[in-house]
Amino acid sequence: MSFDTRAGTRGARQPKGRLLRWMNTLMARRIGRRGGGKFMGFDALVLRTVGRKSGVERTTPVGWFAAPDGSRLIVASAAGAPGNPAWYYNLAANPDKVRIDLDGRTIDVRAEQLHGPERDEAWKLITTASPRFAEYQVKTDRELPVIRLVERS
Template identity: 55%
Template sequence: MTFSHSTGTRGARKPGRLVRWFNGLALRRIRRRGGRVLGMRLLALTTVGRRSGQPRTIPLAWFPGGEGRWYVVASANGAATNPAWYLNLAARPDDVEIVVDGETVPVRARELQGPERDEVWGRIKDSASQFATYERATDRHIPVVELTRRDTAGS
């Protein structure tokens, strides 16, 4: 399982305080009711901090990948660097859980590569045009991550 960690030389500003405030509201809504915020399907992703070892939770837009699979994008609004949650996933891809549609699900993370990534990325941009805007804002290769339900009995 490989994560690319690519960074760019240009990009939009990373999300600031207003986005962090909004994320707090979105997390409360996801935990209470699940579902959508501003028309986007959101999940709450909990990773383990790669340096701190502490749980870190963030709301993310998700895209369907079939039974027991969800896709998320490490766009950081088109910033030149990857978001912290992506780096946490890269460090501990098997120590992840999501809350989606009111259900807490242990998952395993895998960054998509090559034609598989390109196909899913195209579908994501078709369904949510802001991701094409993020792609134009940076020269970084924006990671697409597949989250797959983990069998808790076998983990």
Template identity: 50%
Template sequence: MTQNQQVGKRKPGTPGALSRWMQQKMNARMNRKIRRGHGKFMKMDVLILNTVGRRSGQPRETPVAWFGDGEDAWLIVASGGGSRHPDWHVNLMAHPDRASVELPGRDTVPVTPYVLDGAERERAWKSITAAQPRYEKYQNNSDREYPVVRLTPR
């Protein structure tokens, strides 16, 4: 392999520059829609998850589909495709005390994330896949178990 081929090589499952650029543009557009009061994408409710970059310390805003879990809790799934957890999940777990959410027509709410496991995760997963069967398909095509995160107001 030549040096030029090595420079351009990236780990499997890592998106390329064009893919990252497109995702940033789509995320920014969705965030604007949510802030204008339109929080739906592909028939799913969407919120803006505010986190802090684990290495950079810079604020990050990511639109994420959510599912209700009681009156004051939101469930989100760290699917993101690929063989690794999405960046927002890693950032959220690195700085859980700095997380917040924005929902259409509501003020920003500071939240505490909690990764579900065992029976609690199974109950939530059944509820999520009943509402959106596509998540079951995504999960079946992945080599990792998707984390389910409950966000509760602080």
């Protein structure tokens, strides 16, 4: 599936800066040490992507949701900002070079952006579990990308 969500024209202020990088690093270490956990009220994992420009591995803590098929769903919400988070573009450039830290282990996964009815079904599952994402969607005019992470064998 293609990663094709363009930036919007309106939305909340996108979190960024030194403080955010420090917090993400701190949370990624905490999640890694505990083998998972909660981050901002969500079940959390550490997303490991390869930088699309740098080629350097990047780590980001993100909330995830269990899909009925056993895969994991994440949302590139950026808290309702008009732009997609940087990790979204890293996934788009290297969908087969993604790993996650969860349950005390590192798992190789493939990233797929969901579209159409498949996205709608996943979105309903996500917003039922966490209404906060519905609030993020209202803040921006871009459709928040829903990404499925499928374990590679």
